[in-house]
Amino acid sequence: MQRPLGAQISHMLKARGVSHVFGIPGVHNQEMYRGIEEAGLTHILARHEQGAGFMADGYARATGKPGVAYVITGPGLCNIMTPLGQAYSDSVPVLALSSCLDETAAHQGQLHQMKDQQAAAATVCDWSHRATSADAAYALIDRALLEFQTRRRLPKHIQVPIAQLEGLAAAFPALPEPPVPTQASPDQVALLRDRLAQASRPVFIFGGGAVCQQAQMQPGQSPDWLEGFRALRAASFTTYAGRGIIPGGDPLNFGAYLARPESGDVIASADLVVAIGTGLSEVDLWRRHLGHHAGLIRVDIDPQVLSDAQQAEIKLLAPAQSLLNGVFAQPLPGCTGWDAAEVAATKARWRAQVEAERPGILPYADALRQAAPADTMFYSDMTQFAYAAKEVVPMDHPGHWHHPSGFGTLGYALPAAIGGAVARPGLPTVAILGDYGFQYTMMELATAVELQLPLPVIIWDNGKLGEIEDSMTRAQIAPNAVIQRNPDFLKLAEAFGGYATAPDNPTEFGKALQNALNADRPTLIRITPDWMR
Numbered sequence: 001m002q003r004p005l006g007a008q009i010s011h012m013l014k015a016r017g018v019s020h021v022f023g024i025p026g027v028h029n030q031e032m033y034r035g036i037e038e039a040g041l042t043h044i045l046a047r048h049e050q051g052a053g054f055m056a057d058g059y060a061r062a063t064g065k066p067g068v069a070y071v072i073t074g075p076g077l078c079n080i081m082t083p084l085g086q087a088y089s090d091s092v093p094v095l096a097l098s099s100c101l102d103e104t105a106a107h108q109g110q111l112h113q114m115k116d117q118q119a120a121a122a123t124v125c126d127w128s129h130r131a132t133s134a135d136a137a138y139a140l141i142d143r144a145l146l147e148f149q150t151r152r153r154l155p156k157h158i159q160v161p162i163a164q165l166e167g168l169a170a171a172f173p174a175l176p177e178p179p180v181p182t183q184a185s186p187d188q189v190a191l192l193r194d195r196l197a198q199a200s201r202p203v204f205i206f207g208g209g210a211v212c213q214q215a216q217m218q219p220g221q222s223p224d225w226l227e228g229f230r231a232l233r234a235a236s237f238t239t240y241a242g243r244g245i246i247p248g249g250d251p252l253n254f255g256a257y258l259a260r261p262e263s264g265d266v267i268a269s270a271d272l273v274v275a276i277g278t279g280l281s282e283v284d285l286w287r288r289h290l291g292h293h294a295g296l297i298r299v300d301i302d303p304q305v306l307s308d309a310q311q312a313e314i315k316l317l318a319p320a321q322s323l324l325n326g327v328f329a330q331p332l333p334g335c336t337g338w339d340a341a342e343v344a345a346t347k348a349r350w351r352a353q354v355e356a357e358r359p360g361i362l363p364y365a366d367a368l369r370q371a372a373p374a375d376t377m378f379y380s381d382m383t384q385f386a387y388a389a390k391e392v393v394p395m396d397h398p399g400h401w402h403h404p405s406g407f408g409t410l411g412y413a414l415p416a417a418i419g420g421a422v423a424r425p426g427l428p429t430v431a432i433l434g435d436y437g438f439q440y441t442m443m444e445l446a447t448a449v450e451l452q453l454p455l456p457v458i459i460w461d462n463g464k465l466g467e468i469e470d471s472m473t474r475a476q477i478a479p480n481a482v483i484q485r486n487p488d489f490l491k492l493a494e495a496f497g498g499y500a501t502a503p504d505n506p507t508e509f510g511k512a513l514q515n516a517l518n519a520d521r522p523t524l525i526r527i528t529p530d531w532m533r
Contacts, residue, residue: 005134006165007035009097012138012172013068014039016145020059020422022052023070028112029099031165032070044422044451047443049076051415053083054441056094058379058419061402062429066093066148067419073099074112077121077159082409084155085124089406090241091208093153095144096121100130100159118159126154132161134169142176150179152209152302182301184318189326191314192274192297196327199272201337202234205258205290207278208241209300210320211398223321228328233335235270235343237263239284240390242277243401248394251340256391257350258284264291266346271337273297275312277320279305283405299323351392358388360529361460363506365389368430368458371510373517376400376428377420381413383434384467385460385527411440414457418444421453428517429453435461435486442492448522449497456516457498457524459489493524502526 003011009032013021022044025033036043046052049071056067071080077098087094100117101110114120121128126147131137137160144156196202226246235252238245246253257263264287267273273292276299280290290296290310298305298312299320306315316323355362365388372378378401380386386403395401402420404412417431438459448455469482490500498521503509509527516523 001171002168004031004034004166005137005160005169006031006033007038008134008169008172009137009141009160010035010039010041012141014041015172015175016141017065018068020044021068021070022046022055022059022419024049024052024072024076025070026072026076028072028162029070029076029165031162032097032099043070044418045447046415047446048441049079050082050411051418051441051444051447053080053094053096054086054412054415055419055422055444055447056096057083057087057092057412058402058416059423060087060093060419061399061416062377062420062423066095066145068095068097071096071098072112073101073117073162074114076112077117077157078114081121081124082407084121084157086404086407086409086412087155088124088126089408090404091153092155093148094155095141095148096125096155096157098157098159099162099165102161102163118157121157121159124155125157128157128159130159130161132164134164134172137164138172142173146176146179150182182319182322184316184323184326186326188316188318188323192299192316192323192327193332195272195295195297195314196232196234196274196332199234199337200335201270202232202272202274202335203267203270204229204234204236205239205273205275205278205280206236206242206245207239207276207280207284209277209302210324211242211245211277223324225321225324225328228331229324231334232328232332233338235266235338237267239278240401240403240405242398243390244395244398247396249396252338252343254343255347255394257347259286259391260350260353261287262346262350264289267291268293270294274299275310276300276324279308280310281406283408354388354391358384361385361388362392364509364527365393367506367510368513369393371513372430373428376430377424378402378430378432379413379417379420380432381434381437382408382410382467383432383437383460384462385434385458386432387467389432410434410437412437414438414448415441415444417455417457418448418451418453421448421455422451429455430513430517431455431457433457433459434466435459435463435489436465436484438489439487445493445496445498445522445524452521454517454519455522456513457493457522458513459524459526461486461489461526461528489524489526493522497521499523500526502528
């Protein structure tokens with residue numbers, strides 16, 4: 001059946017398993033909207049393309065499926081580049097589909113014209129390509145979806161000329177056969193088992209790459225390998241993205257304190273280090289070297305990660321879950337080098353350091369964990385509340401706390417949480433922001449109201465860019481441009497049509513959070529340090 005190509009693309013996405021699209025229509029991409037309702041896609045109207053991109057990111061992190069966004073030429077594509085950069089940094093499968101001008105070199109002064117839209121998107125995506133025919137558009141879409149399933153999940157951009165979107169196109173090809181999942185080889189399994197059998201004090205470091213398959217399990221479910229891992233009695237750390245892969249209460253789990261300088265000393269005491277699905281990047285460690293003296297084994301699906309500056313002794317190009325299932329399918333000798341009391345004392349000391357560095361936050365972080373149901377999904381922004389909470393709040397289920405690591409943009413949490421809430425209707429979702437970051441994308445509160453999402457939007461309001469002020473002070477720079485005049489956040493939320501409250505202690509905060517999770521629209525919850533009251 002022939003349809004305009006813009007409509008065919010929507011039908012193709014639906015046939016490939018896509019259910020939601022995030023975006024904003026414009027005159028240059030309106031043909032992409034012709035087939036949305038007929039195809040059965042649900043479109044979420046953002047208030048800014050940056051919001052649409054973060055919503056697609058939040059949706060992808062919540063489901064493991066690609067988040068798809070429709071944007072216009074020029075400014076629409078530029079506006080979504082920040083979310084695409086964040087998705088690239090955090091390995092999130094976001095597919096941005098945009099229109100583009102038919103010709104630019106010989107025709108200047110067109111609406112939404114820019115010098116090289118394709119090249120601009122390529123700077124923040126795995127790849128960016130122009131589809132100059134229907135067949136090319138179909139092939140690129142299938143290529144993107146296949147790579148999301150078989151490689152490191154990095155964002156892609158496809159642009160289609162306006163005339164192509166408007167023109168009639170033949171039907172897209174039939175759904176291809178799903179790829180055969182890559183499995184760890186018997187030799188890889190045997191090698192890791194042999195090294196673990198020789199170690200008495202091994203430590204594992206789990207990153208976000210080890211979470212992907214496990215994150216889709218229901219709370220209470222455990223992966224096949226976890227019982228065997230516990231029987232080994234190895235210690236473990238997680239990166240922020242890996243939190244929950246080992247339940248937070250596990251007696252030999254050091255938690256997400258990897259960025260504490262002293263964690264390097266702990267790792268130096270190990271006689272084997274196994275890092276799985278982590279880049280061991282600056283934002284994981286906040287130091288150049290992991291700290292290990294013993295052999296380091298790296299496991300990842302990205303060869304670039306395996307060849308980084310940490311210089312692993314053994315590099316295993318393999319999917320994490322397949323390798324772990326193989327390694328722990330049969331019992332290994334239990335290790336004797338780690339003591340649960342040692343781990344508990346170390347974690348208590350690190351928690352005290354966090355409390356000293358960020359006074360007043362931890363009682364609210366503890367109340368957050370106590371009040372939120374076990375299956376709550378959290379989306380946090382670049383804010384001191386999140387920096388503290390990510391270290392101290394234990395997670396018992398992986399893939400349930402999402403943070404804009406790496407690229408580190410402000411304004412992420414609110415729209416990403418909207419995408420996550422759309423992905424998980426009826427399940428609890430929470431956004432955590434600072435007072436400054438909220439103002440980057442606060443207009444998306446209108447989208448949350450429009451969708452009637454029971455979304456708590458927690459704002460840590462200290463009236464300043466507190467982290468920057470602290471950094472300037474440490475660098476002996478007189479703090480400058482770090483104090484801002486904030487709006488009345490409560491009235492602002494009500495103006496958007498949401499609820500608002502300002503609890504003045506952790507107990508009341510917990511009650512406010514529970515009420516917000518049961519509301520019929522979003523609730524802004526403003527909490528402040530004691531000195532601001």
